[in-house]
Amino acid sequence: MGAVMGTFSSLQTKQRRPSKDIAWWFYQYQRDKIEDELEMTMVCHRPEGLEQLEAQTNFTKRELQVLYRGFKNECPSGVVNEETFKQIYAQFFPHGDASMYAHYLFHAFDTTQTGSVKFEDFVTALSILLRGTVHEKLRWTFNLYDINKDGYINKEEMMDIVKAIYDMMGKYTYPVLKEDTPRQHVDIFFQKMDKNKDGIVTLDEFLESCQEDDNIMRSLQLFQNVM
Numbered sequence: 001m002g003a004v005m006g007t008f009s010s011l012q013t014k015q016r017r018p019s020k021d022i023a024w025w026f027y028q029y030q031r032d033k034i035e036d037e038l039e040m041t042m043v044c045h046r047p048e049g050l051e052q053l054e055a056q057t058n059f060t061k062r063e064l065q066v067l068y069r070g071f072k073n074e075c076p077s078g079v080v081n082e083e084t085f086k087q088i089y090a091q092f093f094p095h096g097d098a099s100m101y102a103h104y105l106f107h108a109f110d111t112t113q114t115g116s117v118k119f120e121d122f123v124t125a126l127s128i129l130l131r132g133t134v135h136e137k138l139r140w141t142f143n144l145y146d147i148n149k150d151g152y153i154n155k156e157e158m159m160d161i162v163k164a165i166y167d168m169m170g171k172y173t174y175p176v177l178k179e180d181t182p183r184q185h186v187d188i189f190f191q192k193m194d195k196n197k198d199g200i201v202t203l204d205e206f207l208e209s210c211q212e213d214d215n216i217m218r219s220l221q222l223f224q225n226v227m
Contacts, residue, residue, distance in 0.1 A: 053120065057127035064123065071119050079116040082106045096170025104161055108144040135207065142206045152200040153193075159186045189216060 050064050059067065072078065074088055082103065089102040109117045109125050128136050143149075147157045163182045193201045193209040193216075201209075210216050 053123060057123055058131035059123065059127055067123055067126070068119055071122060079118050080122075081116050085109075085117065093168050093170065096168045098168040101161075101164035101168045104144060104147065104164060107147075108140070134211070138207050138210050139203070142203050145206075152202060153206065154200050155186065155190050158190055158201075159183065162186050192216065 050061050050068075053059070053064055054061050057064070071080075074080070075084065080088075085106045086099050086102040089105070090098045092098070106117065107113075109121050111121060125140065128140050132140070142153065145153045145157055145161050147160060159182065162185060166182050190201065192213060193205050195205050195209070
């Protein structure tokens with residue numbers, strides 16, 4: 001009798017195990033599926049409709065399609081983080097160190113401060129820099145120089161950006177630049193822009209100074225050229 005009960009118990013165990021295995025497998029499958037979906041949500045990004053981007057930028061739908069193909073080729077996930085952005089940007093300036101300027105530029109593109117730049121962020125900024133009005137370009141440039149995003153530019157911030165640009169251009173610039181050239185340029189620009197001499201440059205001061213001084217405007221062209 002004991003042997004029979006043992007066999008029956010064993011059969012019951014064997015009969016329960018397949019259903020248990022199926023339930024466990026289904027649970028694992030669903031969990032993995034959810035994790036994959038969450039990962040795709042976080043990593044992959046599809047841009048807004050091209051019609052909407054066309055309305056928001058100065059690009060045609062065809063131009064947006066070309067830009068998106070290029071962006072997707074460099075960033076298959078649909079977003080780019082700072083490290084990848086630096087690697088891409090460094091390819092255009094092999095004779096200099098573009099890392100710091102790329103850092104500042106990345107954070108100017110990353111308007112929501114999420115740590116990643118989507119195609120919409122990229123193409124919106126590009127539209128301003130390439131086809132925006134003078135006022136739009138200057139406002140965007142002000143935001144780049146305002147590193148800590150407090151609404152002002154101080155001398156240290158301006159120095160950081162200008163030095164980063166010179167570092168990026170490298171030692172092969174012509175004519176060869178002296179060590180203190182960035183500091184000299186910043187001293188001149190800041191003196192002209194800080195109209196009330198309070199040690200900071202407001203957006204209004206920046207816009208006014210740039211538009212009334214051809215030398216400053218020409219110097220700011222350097223920024224657009226390195227884009």
